[in-house]
Amino acid sequence: MVNYLMTNKKLPAELPQAVNQQSRDGKISSGFPKHLIPKEARCKECDYVLSDPLLITAKGRILTTTGVVEGISTYRRSCLNCGVIYRYQELEDGVHNFDDHIILSLHLCLMIRNALQEADVLLRDTLEAARWCERQTFKGTVSLPSVIGMDGEDRITTLKELRCREDEEENILLKEPFMFPFQLQRDYEKFCVEAVDKKKMTVFTS
Ligand SMILES: [Zn+2]
Structure with a gap:
């Protein structure tokens, strides 16, 4: 059956x-x-x-x-x-x-499935991009997104909050844990070429 x-x-x-x-x-x-x-x-x-x-x-x-x-x-x-x-x-x-x-x-x-898949992709890509960053040397400072240091439950909560966002202002705040903040433009560009252009990842940068 x-x-x-x-x-x-x-x-x-x-x-x-x-x-x-x-x-x-x-x-x-x-x-x-x-x-x-x-x-x-x-x-x-x-x-x-x-x-x-x-x-x-x-x-x-x-x-x-x-x-x-x-x-x-x-x-x-x-x-x-x-x-x-x-x-x-x-x-x-x-x-x-x-x-x-x-x-x-x-x-x-x-709707549920799409939300789960999108969240899944963002988390997976953020983790992979972070691993790539760790293997690189950058000219300026790069901090890894705070979601990297969270345990599983916090990650899910963070993703859920991002999923339920309502306005654009809140959106920026909720994206924060997934952000790769770059100090220098050239580091940012190096990252974008690799993660966004080459690997077509879903990642947030600032
Ligand atoms: Zn039968």
């Missing part, structure tokens, strides 16, 4: 545009289904018929980027022969079933 879910029901790397759009509009048009019933009728393992849908909860919630849709019923079906259980997981409805109680709109899933 896990195999089946992994190959057929996991979130694809690229979602079809129409599915994403539908998910985005779902809340407004009340387009999300109220009853989430597995669409399978026969077992994928043994091809036997599945049981009638069995209610798991009538108090499920769909989380979207704009709010929460309450009162969602989720169902499971089981194979009457081998006992494999089928949960609801239909991406074309614009939702991702997290645990039968919490359901995420695909639009929300994508």
Whole structure:
């Protein structure tokens, strides 16, 4: 069953545009289904018929980027022969079933994923650029970003704050822990050629 879910029901790397759009509009048009019933009728393992849908909860919630849709019923079906259980997981409805109680709109899933990926890239590139700086000799002084010295939890908090920034002024402040401050223009240029031009890194400099 896990195999089946992994190959057929996991979130694809690229979602079809129409599915994403539908998910985005779902809340407004009340387009999300109220009853989430597995669409399978026969077992994928043994091809036997599945049981009638069995209610798991009538108090499920769909989380979207704009709010929460309450009162969602989720169902499971089981194979009457081998006992494999089928949960609801239909991406074309614009939702991702997290645990039968919490359901995420695909639009929300994508937002979370993008935020995580961006944060990941910034941290990875900042660490790599710092390692490169340590191997160089610069004419002036270069301090490494303060995020380098933080432990894992502080790094995540710092990234989260940067992600939730609201205005431009605050933005500069929150970028601070990721900054490579250069004293001399020529050092700054050397760094930019390597990190930005050559390696196409996401880094902040000042
Ligand atoms: Zn079966």
